[in-house]
Amino acid sequence: MDFPSIIRDLGESLIAPRQVIRILIAERRGLLFGFFIVLIFSIIEGAIATLTFIGKLATWIPVGFIGWLFGGLSLLFGITLYVILSIGYWIIGGLIVHLFCKLFNGRGLFEQTLTAFSYLWLPAFILGLGAPFILILDYITGIGLFLLLFSISFIWGLILSSQAISEVHGFGVGKALLSVISPTVILFIILIIIPLGLTL
């Protein structure tokens, strides 16, 4: 049985991210691999999230065709927005991760940081596998399952990405984890802490 190397790379990234990132960097295809992962999994996440959170709401619109239109437009808008935000987060977040890596005396290049950071999206395949259940279930349970799988995927992605960053920059996993969560922490401060502080 023959397997394309991309399947092997994807699968082994889950169990041996350090080895795979070394191969990707050596073969100079890390950035393409990273972009592929971010693009594919942001499309999947965007589609499932839109249908889970918004798609079912369209059913209360009493006008048949506008329910369809609303559902279709929201799906298109949801996927597009999610892809743009994901790629934006990958690049800008990757820049922040890279700055933190440099603060910790990391030796990797920005391109290599981006490749390693893209591992954050890889475990989102579990959302794809769970999609039939998420979308068949009723609204509340569907949202619950989506959030559960999303959280698992995110934590798994942090672990993979941290290991890859640690390999790329040649420092410990602790520093790598701090670097990888830095964009999330900054985003959390900007979106939640600052607005809360301003309103109180």
Added chain:
Amino acid sequence: MNKNLSLGNILGILILLGIIIGILTPIIAFKYRGSKTYTSPLEWLLKLPFINISKKLVEKYSFSVDEGLNVVVYVSGGIEITEGTDKKVQVKVYEYTGIPSWIMGLEKTYNIYYNKTINTLYIDVKGYLIELKLPSNIVHSITLNIKGGGVEIDTSLKNLKEFYAKISGGALKFKFSNLAKSKININISGGALDGELDYTMFKGESYLFLSVSGGVIDLDVRQPRSIKVMVEGNVSGGIASISIGGSHIGNFFKDEGYDVAEGKLHVVYRISGGVIDLGIYR
């Protein structure tokens, strides 16, 4: 190519499956999702599990009314209008329990009274559900001002002469049958309307005025072949889909012999945003 079925390959296949299922499922779910629609978010919420919503009767009214009744309704909650009997109007006010206040809105009021001098029933409701039974053959006019929630009119209203609906949120669903010479005026700046107007033969000119600056109107008009139609439209934004007998028309249409016809339907629409889907069938 790698010929070993290693753990990495198995996980790779699993990821590939995740990608394929993750792309196909939303497509299938979108294509085959149910066509069931609900009149109001409340009706939809009632179907959800783990949410214990029930409606409780708060008050009921009964008014003896005269022919030529006018009904004026201000609503940001929900109203269901059904067919009543004789010359009695029955109003029931329900309160939903189990719905968080952020869904229903913090302000909950209702005010219902009948002015016999001008034969007008006033209903002003926020955050409650009203069930209104109207004797269909004595209603002369209905004025609706909808700012949220849902209104469903499920009665024929045979002698309706004037209908004015202003919608700035929420949803309105209605079906009027046996309409004769009348003025229908619908103004929507948000929300949605799904309506059917069934005209019977009449003499004179009926008016149907539609104005959309946001939101959606989906309206079907059925009328006898002998009634002639004139349609005048003004589109400065949004989408207008106007058809007569299934054929799409432009911003202006006039039946041959309209000017001398006994029965005429004059349709005027203005759209500066949102959607009008108007179908005239005969």
